[in-house]
Amino acid sequence: MPRSWTVAVARDDLAQMTYAEGDVPAVTDGEVLLRVDRVGLTANNVTYAVLGDAMRYWEFFPSGSPERGLAPLWGFADVVASTVPEVAVGLRVYGYLPPASHLVVRPERVDESGFRDGSAHRAELPSPYNVYRATTGDPAYRKDQEDLLILFRPLFYTSFMLADQVADNDFYGTRTLIISSASSKTAYAAAAELRDQGVRLIGLTSHGNVEFTRSLGCYDEVRTYDEIDSLDLVPSVYLDLSGSPQVRAALRERLGDYLVRDIAVGLTGQVPNAGAAGEVFFAPVQMRKRRHDWGRDGLEERFTAAWQRFATVVDGWLDVQVGHGPDELQRVWLEVLGGRVPPRVGHVVQL
Template sequence: MNWAIDIDRDDVTQAALVSDPATALAPGQVRVRIDSYAMTANNITYAVFGKPAGLFGNDQGYWDFFAERGAPGRLPVWGFATVTESAAEGIEAGDRFYGYYPMASEAVLTAGHVGPGGFTDVTPRRTTLPPIYNHYQRIEALHDYRGADHDYWPVFRPLFLTGWLIADQFEDEGDYGAEQILIASASSKTAIGLGFSLAQRQGHRPQTIGLTSKANVADLDAQRIYDRVIAYEDIMTLNAGTPSALVDMAGNGAVTRAVHSHFGNSLKASIIVGKSHWDADAGEAALHGPERQGFFAPGRSQKRIADWGGPAFGQKIAEAWTGFMDVAPRLARIDKRRGGEAALEAYKEMLSGRADPKAGIVIEP
């Protein structure tokens, strides 16, 4: 039986496994079986910003990708799927695609701009949402895809891309004048992508300092992603006069306040990326130092595609990704789970903060 997970748009802790009966396809639509997807802290950020929050520059949020207004939310996830039925020219049963899917066992997509590389979902409510989320890539057309890396794609690919884009923005902005970059929630996969990408930069760059809980310091330091790793409690031991920047991956207010109060005007930039600490105070009231700025990966991607052109952008990502894939297996083990009940439990686990940061959860519906 087909299933999906419905989430209350107003209370993301309320989620239920429901049956999801198949409906007839309209012309141009395809039905896909979702083969596997990842459950990461990034998905919790999608849930937190499911309702319109200004991210997309319109009155839409992440719930609008896979649910009509007034219906329960369907959480977007990254994964692989196989076409089981097609009413779209140029797409056949058996074709496989990587992209953005609902947390469910299958999905119906409206295919437009079909070509050798893939297609774009042109469902009306999706056409005004960021293009990067609406493109579905044929696995055979992914030039940097290697079969051995298959399970790491949904776990790391979107998060690594975000980290790489943050690193690119720092270089583009002259590192905001910072001599060190403090990366909060440093064990998160987006943070690891950022740390790895900064470490690959040629020439002078700021020192990277990973901030994490005391229990994670030794293990994270051993991975050699960051120049230094310290516990949140030790932020005050850092030289307050060193020009610094903060990248906050999770929206933890206590950490934000500690960094801002300690560095004050020596803090040159404060960037918030995610909100996986969805129930924590964001710490935005009466902060010393710079105004916080949000980072939105789709917007940065579109800027760089405009700057460099699509093929050059893709080539840069491919080169960075294959380098990262050489080390990813030592950074996280794959934790595979099967079925709807397991999918619901994985969502609740990630929402509660109980998930092991050293595991990459992959759901096979």
């Protein structure tokens, strides 16, 4: 008899995992059963777990235990059972998924582009995370780019909206942007989008990632963290993707009043950085603004155009490694959690 499974982590120790099996969920009226097929694991997923309580990420996929959580992943799933006539068995969707074999959703606002999960426990959570995009109605989808979409689409939406917000505010009156964790996917995707917009992009990274980061060609300058004290004293905006208190302190000491904006974007380490920053970037806020400015179709058109530009270059920057099954999911989670994944490697797990 078919079985389902989940891989949960201890909320107070993300390296402790629990594998559990159970019966495949049955669907009732208004529900659809997704079989999770292919997911990615990046530092972004660790961020969801680190900020699981503060940003309510644990609430998307309840584990049934206050001690354990299901860290959200992005990827593709297939409809294997449906009581909703508009959502056919066999439909393939992209979206927010648990580290599990199956997920029950309650589709609402169904159209050719997909649907939203209207499950009660997700009603008050940020709506962009509740969207499931049908591959048949997604202008950004190409079958041969599934792994790139898995690894980059959620990051790229963050990068795209971050670049848009900074440009929308005329770079806060500056012409220098400093980006930490410059070798991370979110950082260099934002840099690629900001390239050629009349600003100087300075990437900060570790010694071991300097060569890779320079090879991308999307930064005007790449420096190591211990070279912060030689930065030019010009009005600058700091986009913090590292979450490092030491980096923030060094920048503030060096730039003083020249540091015009200090914006926490995410974290590639595991130190929440929102409290120390001047402000926090949250992609859904800028998305809502642009839906109002451009309309839903206008936003999608701009995102698709940006993604297609990025996808043409990023394929040469990444070595996609594909694993199989829940054991590999657990192994890769520990590797990503421990910061042991080289910047050129992207992990996808076929479940």
